[in-house]
Amino acid sequence: MNIPVTPRRDIVRFEGVSKRFGDHYAVEQVDLAVREGEFFALLGPSGCGKTTLMRLLAGFETPDAGRILLDGQDIAGLPPHRRPVTMMFQSYALFPHLTVAKNIAYGLRALPRQEAAARVDEMLALVKLDGMGDRKPHQLSGGQQQRVALARALAPRPRILLLDEPLAALDRKLREETQAELVALQRRLGLTFVVVTHDQDEALAMADRLAVMQAGRIAQVATPREVYERPATRAVAEFLGEVNVLPDGDGWIAVRPETVVLGAAGLPGRIGETAYFGDRTRYVVETAQGRIRASRANVAGETPLAVGAEVAVSWPPGAATPLAE
Amino acid sequence: MRPSVFSLSAVSLGLAFLYGPIVLLILYSFNDSRLVTVWSGFSLRWYRALLQDRQMLDAVWTTARVGVLSATLSTILGTLAAVALVRAGRFRGRTGLAGMIYATLVMPEVILGLSLLLLFVAVDVARGFWTVTLAHTTLTLAYATVVVQARLSGFDRSLEEAAQDLGAPPWRAFLTVTLPNIAPAVAAAWILAFTLSLDDLVIASFTSGPGATTLPMRLYSQVRLGVNPEINAISTLLIGLVTTGVIAAWLVQRRRRA
Numbered sequence: 001m002n003i004p005v006t007p008r009r010d011i012v013r014f015e016g017v018s019k020r021f022g023d024h025y026a027v028e029q030v031d032l033a034v035r036e037g038e039f040f041a042l043l044g045p046s047g048c049g050k051t052t053l054m055r056l057l058a059g060f061e062t063p064d065a066g067r068i069l070l071d072g073q074d075i076a077g078l079p080p081h082r083r084p085v086t087m088m089f090q091s092y093a094l095f096p097h098l099t100v101a102k103n104i105a106y107g108l109r110a111l112p113r114q115e116a117a118a119r120v121d122e123m124l125a126l127v128k129l130d131g132m133g134d135r136k137p138h139q140l141s142g143g144q145q146q147r148v149a150l151a152r153a154l155a156p157r158p159r160i161l162l163l164d165e166p167l168a169a170l171d172r173k174l175r176e177e178t179q180a181e182l183v184a185l186q187r188r189l190g191l192t193f194v195v196v197t198h199d200q201d202e203a204l205a206m207a208d209r210l211a212v213m214q215a216g217r218i219a220q221v222a223t224p225r226e227v228y229e230r231p232a233t234r235a236v237a238e239f240l241g242e243v244n245v246l247p248d249g250d251g252w253i254a255v256r257p258e259t260v261v262l263g264a265a266g267l268p269g270r271i272g273e274t275a276y277f278g279d280r281t282r283y284v285v286e287t288a289q290g291r292i293r294a295s296r297a298n299v300a301g302e303t304p305l306a307v308g309a310e311v312a313v314s315w316p317p318g319a320a321t322p323l324a325e
Numbered sequence: 326m327r328p329s330v331f332s333l334s335a336v337s338l339g340l341a342f343l344y345g346p347i348v349l350l351i352l353y354s355f356n357d358s359r360l361v362t363v364w365s366g367f368s369l370r371w372y373r374a375l376l377q378d379r380q381m382l383d384a385v386w387t388t389a390r391v392g393v394l395s396a397t398l399s400t401i402l403g404t405l406a407a408v409a410l411v412r413a414g415r416f417r418g419r420t421g422l423a424g425m426i427y428a429t430l431v432m433p434e435v436i437l438g439l440s441l442l443l444l445f446v447a448v449d450v451a452r453g454f455w456t457v458t459l460a461h462t463t464l465t466l467a468y469a470t471v472v473v474q475a476r477l478s479g480f481d482r483s484l485e486e487a488a489q490d491l492g493a494p495p496w497r498a499f500l501t502v503t504l505p506n507i508a509p510a511v512a513a514a515w516i517l518a519f520t521l522s523l524d525d526l527v528i529a530s531f532t533s534g535p536g537a538t539t540l541p542m543r544l545y546s547q548v549r550l551g552v553n554p555e556i557n558a559i560s561t562l563l564i565g566l567v568t569t570g571v572i573a574a575w576l577v578q579r580r581r582r583a
Binding site: 058079080081087089090095097106109110152 | 481483486487488489490491493498505506
C-alpha cells in the first residue's frame with residue numbers, strides 16, 4: 001500500500017471561487033486546497049454552501065468567479081463527464097433499471113469487456129457484495145445500496161472521490177460501522193476523499209483535515225483537533241460541540257465544557273442545572289460572568305454535585321481560546 | 326368489508342352508462358339482419374362484407390398510417406418538449422412555451438382544424454396524407470407532452486447527474502438512464518396520441534384531401550347515408566384494437582416495475 005508522505009502536494013485548489021444563485025451567494029470568495037491522498041471534510045450547517053462547493057468540483061455547477069485547479073489544470077470548462085472525479089450521491093442515485101453489476105460497470109465503457117467485468121468483480125469484493133451482481137437495487141438493503149453506490153463511484157478509478165452526506169440515510173449503528181469502513185478503505189486505496197457533511201461527529205472522526213463553512217465562506221481549515229480545540233471564530237466554536245463563549249477584555253474566549261474544572265478555587269458559582277448522560281454529567285453553573293457549562297466524566301464512587309451546591313469554576317491556562325469575532 | 330347496495334348499484338349504473346352503447350354495438354355487429362335494430366341470429370356476414378369493401382379497407386390503412394406516423398412524431402417532439410420544460414430550469418420564455426404547448430388542449434378542434442387548413446392553403450400544399458399527419462401531430466403533441474412531463478418531474482434528477490459523473494455525455498445519460506426509466510410514460514403517450522389520431526374526425530375533415538380519407542371520415546359519410554351493420558363490424562374491430570393496445574401498454578408498465 002502506498003501511504004503518501006507528508007508534505008503532500010495539493011490535488012485541488014479553489015482560487016477566489018464564487019457562485020451565485022439569483023442574488024444569493026451560495027459560495028463566496030473561497031480559497032481552499034485539498035491535498036493528495038487525504039480524507040477531507042466540508043462541514044457546515046445546511047445552506048452553508050458545502051454542497052455547492054462539491055458540485056462545483058464535480059462540474060454540475062460552473063463558478064461565476066475564480067478558478068478551480070485539478071492537478072494544476074483549470075477545469076472550469078470541463079463538463080462533468082470529462083472530469084476524473086466521481087461522486088457518491090446522498091440518495092445513492094442507483095440506476096433502478098440496471099443490475100448491481102451493470103450499475104458498477106456504467107462508468108467503465110472505455111474498458112474492454114473482459115477488463116470491465118474483472119473490475120466489477122473486484123469492486124463487488126471490495127465492498128463485500130460478492131455474488132450480488134445480478135440483483136436489482138430495490139432488492140438490496142439501505143446499507144447494501146450505499147456500498148453499491150460506493151463501488152460504482154470507485155470503479156472508474158477517479159482522482160478524487162466526492163461523498164455527499166454518505167452516511168445520512170443509514171441508521172445509527174450502521175453509520176458508525178460504515179464510518180470506520182470508509183476510513184479504512186480510503187487509507188487502503190490512498191485515494192483523495194472529499195466528504196460533505198453537516199454532522200460534526202462524522203467529520204471529526206473521519207477527516208484528516210476539514211473545512212468549516214459558514215454562509216458561503218470558509219471559516220477555518222485545520223485538523224479536527226485544531227478546529228475543535230482552537231476554533232478560529234465564535235461561529236466555528238459554537239457549531240462544533242458545546243462551548244462557553246466568555247468575555248475576556250475587549251474580545252471573547254471559548255472554553256469547552258469538558259475542560260472546565262469544578263473545584264475549590266476560581267470563579268465562585270452555584271450549580272443551576274444538572275443532566276446525567278451515563279458516562280458524564282453536565283452542569284450549568286451560575287456565576288457572576290453568566291452561565292458556564294461544565295461536563296464531568298462520571299467516576300465510580302464519586303457523588304455528582306447537586307443543584308444549589310456552591311462551587312468554584314476554573315480552567316487550565318491552555319483551555320481558553322481567543323476568538324476572532 | 327361488504328360493499329353496500331348503494332355503492333354496488335352506483336358502480337353498475339356507471340359502468341352501464343359508459344359501456345352499454347358499446348356492448349350493444351358489438352352485439353349488433355354479429356347480427357344476421359340488415360336492419361340495425363332487429364336481431365335475427367348470429368352471423369359473421371358483416372365482417373366478410375367488410376373484407377370486400379375496398380374503400381373501407383383503404384380508409385383503415387390510411388388511418389393506421391396517419392396514426393402511427395403522427396403518434397411517433399408527437400411522442401418524440403412531446404418528450405423533447407417535456408425535457409425542456411422539466412429540466413431546463415427557469416429559462417426565459419418557459420412559461421410562454423408551456424402555455425403555448427398546452428393551449429391546444431383547450432383549443433376547440435374546429436378552430437385548430439380551420440387554422441391548419443388556412444395555413445396549408447396559404448403555403449399552397451396539396452392536402453392529403455401528409456397534411457393530416459402533420460395536423461394530427463399538432464393535435465396530439467400537447468397530450469404527449471403532458472403525459473411525459475408528469476413522469477419526468479417525478480424522476481430523480483440525480484440519476485442523470487450520476488450518469489454524467491460516470492463519463493456519459495448528456496445525450497447518452499438521457500438515452501441510457503432517463504429514457505429507460507420514463508419508457509412507460511413514453512409508451513403511454515404514444516398510445517394516447519395514436520388513439521386520438523384514430524378517432525379524430527374534425528381536424529381530418531379540414532386537412533385531408535382526395536385519396537387520404539381516414540376511417541372516421543368514411544364512417545361519418547356512410548352513416549349519413551344510413552347505418553349499415555358493416556359499420557358496427559368495423560367499429561367492433563376498432564374497439565378490439567384499442568383495448569388490446571391499452572392492455573398491452575399496461576402489461577409493459579407492470580413488467581417494468583417487477
